[in-house]
Amino acid sequence: MSGSHEIRHAPRTSPWPLIATLGGVAMLSGLLVVAVYQFTKPIIAENQRQAVARAIGRVIPGAVSNRAFRVENGRLVPAGPQARGEVIYAGYDVKGRLIGIAAKAGAQGYADMIHMLYGYDPATQRILGFEVLKMAETPGLGDKITTDEGFLANFPLDATVEEGKLRHEIVTVKHGRKRNPWEIDAISGATISSRAVGKALNASAQRLLPIIRSQLDVLRRNGPEAGGGKR
Amino acid sequence: MTTVTTKGGRKKEEGITWDVFAQGLWRDNPVLVMLLGLCPVLAVSNSAVNALAMGLATTFVLVSSGALVSLLRHLIPKQVRIATYIVIIATFVTIVDYLIQAISLDLYNALGAFIQLIVVNCIILGRAEAYASRNTLGRAVVNATGMGLGFTLALLALGSIREILGAGSLFGIDLFGKGFEPWVVMIMPPGGFIVLSLLLVAFNWINQRLGRQIEQSEGCGHGT
Numbered sequence: 001m002s003g004s005h006e007i008r009h010a011p012r013t014s015p016w017p018l019i020a021t022l023g024g025v026a027m028l029s030g031l032l033v034v035a036v037y038q039f040t041k042p043i044i045a046e047n048q049r050q051a052v053a054r055a056i057g058r059v060i061p062g063a064v065s066n067r068a069f070r071v072e073n074g075r076l077v078p079a080g081p082q083a084r085g086e087v088i089y090a091g092y093d094v095k096g097r098l099i100g101i102a103a104k105a106g107a108q109g110y111a112d113m114i115h116m117l118y119g120y121d122p123a124t125q126r127i128l129g130f131e132v133l134k135m136a137e138t139p140g141l142g143d144k145i146t147t148d149e150g151f152l153a154n155f156p157l158d159a160t161v162e163e164g165k166l167r168h169e170i171v172t173v174k175h176g177r178k179r180n181p182w183e184i185d186a187i188s189g190a191t192i193s194s195r196a197v198g199k200a201l202n203a204s205a206q207r208l209l210p211i212i213r214s215q216l217d218v219l220r221r222n223g224p225e226a227g228g229g230k231r
Numbered sequence: 232m233t234t235v236t237t238k239g240g241r242k243k244e245e246g247i248t249w250d251v252f253a254q255g256l257w258r259d260n261p262v263l264v265m266l267l268g269l270c271p272v273l274a275v276s277n278s279a280v281n282a283l284a285m286g287l288a289t290t291f292v293l294v295s296s297g298a299l300v301s302l303l304r305h306l307i308p309k310q311v312r313i314a315t316y317i318v319i320i321a322t323f324v325t326i327v328d329y330l331i332q333a334i335s336l337d338l339y340n341a342l343g344a345f346i347q348l349i350v351v352n353c354i355i356l357g358r359a360e361a362y363a364s365r366n367t368l369g370r371a372v373v374n375a376t377g378m379g380l381g382f383t384l385a386l387l388a389l390g391s392i393r394e395i396l397g398a399g400s401l402f403g404i405d406l407f408g409k410g411f412e413p414w415v416v417m418i419m420p421p422g423g424f425i426v427l428s429l430l431l432v433a434f435n436w437i438n439q440r441l442g443r444q445i446e447q448s449e450g451c452g453h454g455t
Contacts, residue, residue: 018311025303025315029322036326043333051336134340139277139397140415 052117055131056089059119060100063091065224071208076215078222088208090219091119098220100128101212105204109196112136114145118201120209122216126156126181127170127201142193151187151194157201158182164210172198247369255378261354262385263434268352271345272386273423279402281341282390283383288327288342290379292349295323297363297375304364316359317350324350354382385430392426393417 056066070079071086079087089102101122106115114135119128129152137143145151158181160167168182172195178185184201186194212219261267268289276282296319300307307315328346332339339346349355358378363371391401397417399407416422 013308013310018308021307021315022311022318025307025318029318032322033325036329040329040333044329044336047333047336136343139418140413 051133052089055117055133056091056102056119058131059102059117059129060091060121061119061128062093062099064094065092065096066090066102067092067219067222067224069219069222071211074211076211076218078218086208088212090223092224096223098122098216098223101219103204103208103212104133105130105200107196107200107203109135109137110142110190110192111138114193114196114200116197116200118204120159120205120212121156122213124156125158125160127159127205129155130197130201137190137193142190144187144190145193145197148187148190150185154178154184156181157184159205159209161209161213166202166206166209170198170202170205247373251370252373252377254374255381256384257381259378260381260385260434261378262382262389263431265354267354267357268382269427271348271352272389273420273427275342275345276386276389276393276423276426277397277418278341278394279387279390280338282386284331284338285342285345286379286383286386288331288346289349289352289354289382290376291327292320292323292352293355293358293379293382294372294375295326296320296355297358297371298368299323300359300363301366301368301371307364312364313356313360316356316364320355320359321350354378388430389423389426392430393422396426397422 053066057063060066066089068079068083068087068089069076070083071077071088076088087104090098091100091102093099099121101120102117103120104115104117106113108114112135114137115133116130116135117133118130120126121128132146135143135145137145157170158168159170166182168180170182170184172184172186172191173179174191175186175188177183184194184198255261259265262269262272271285271289275285296316299319300316303315324347327349331342331346358375362374366374395401395406396414397419399405399411399413414422417426
């Protein structure tokens with residue numbers, strides 16, 4: 001057969017330079033990322049601690065120190081400030097007395113999940129208020145849940161625990177129809193966001209408040225003297 | 232400026248000129264001329280602070296990845312160049328993600344997923360492939376800085392207009408007092424499209440006027 005019919009192939013490239021290049025760049029990338037991660041890790045942890053402490057201070061007025069507790073099998077276990085999983089924060093006054101508990105709650109809002117921290121007063125069994133940690137509600141409408149004076153006047157909110165559950169479910173009612181201290185009066189024009197606040201608080205309170213009430217002595221015993229964090 | 236002769240015998244400028252920097256600021260502005268990276272432009276320009284932070288974060292990634300791509304340009308085989316550029320860009324996006332978390336958690340939460348999404352911003356891969364991989368370190372860095380600043384300025388203009396009209400404030404400072412009724416639609420997604428389109432109209436109108444003025448002055452010059 002004559003050579004004129006032979007198919008010409010492009011010169012084959014060895015894969016090793018390609019593997020070496022990608023491997024080398026990936027290693028360099030890893031080194032850079034790890035170096036920056038190590039450098040920023042304590043700063044980010046401190047920022048997160050301060051953000052949580054600020055939020056705790058706002059939902060438990062008068063708290064000067066706090067301590068994290070992890071919820072494990074229906075019990076509260078003292079935890080470090082970077083504890084993962086379901087965590088609540090006990091707030092203490094200047095004398096180290098337990099004055100409130102802050103817990104996280106979340107529900108689907110209009111645009112995305114609304115994440116919040118709410119304060120609970122064990123003495124009066126009321127939810128004192130809430131602080132939004134993250135939300136993407138419509139500016140000027142849904143985001144009024146953090147600024148609308150009428151809506152914020154819903155708090156304190158009755159959250160009495162009886163026989164291991166809330167005596168009354170926390171519910172959001174239409175604007176102007178609030179009759180009871182466990183109801184939330186919705187904002188007119190921001191009903192979905194208002195309902196999300198009610199749903200989030202009810203779900204979290206139904207689950208956590210019975211545990212908190214049965215473990216109040218744990219929270220009192222493990223106050224700031226036992227290693228609680230400062231604000 | 233130095234001039235080098237390439238393998239093909241063509242002469243190519245290697246120096247750093249004003250045009251290398253200014254290209255991204257006006258003539259080839261990534262947002263107002265090339266219309267690139269519009270997803271973050273529309274999404275995070277609802278306030279001046281968010282716009283400035285996103286612009287600076289993108290500039291950091293643009294300059295850093297441009298510098299590294301330029302430094303490694305003779306070592307990267309062409310078959311794996313895009314994969315390598317993506318790894319480099321992703322590295323600097325991860326770094327800027329950590330840095331913003333360290334600077335301000337509020338800002339990090341406000342920018343949301345758009346920091347991580349800088350990795351798929353076509354301005355950055357575009358500059359790596361079209362410019363940094365073919366130019367010296369100095370030119371790549373200067374050009375990327377110009378492009379980044381052009382992107383930041385366009386984003387800042389958009390963010391400032393939207394915040395002033397939609398919230399009555401600039402950088403969070405109240406401008407008009409309680410009597411002002413904010414035009415809320417401006418800080419919502421439709422406002423992004425409206426303001427961007429008006430900016431594009433204004434930018435093209437100015438460009439056309441400038442072009443006509445240059446033509447007229449050149450015409451007068453020939454006549455004398």
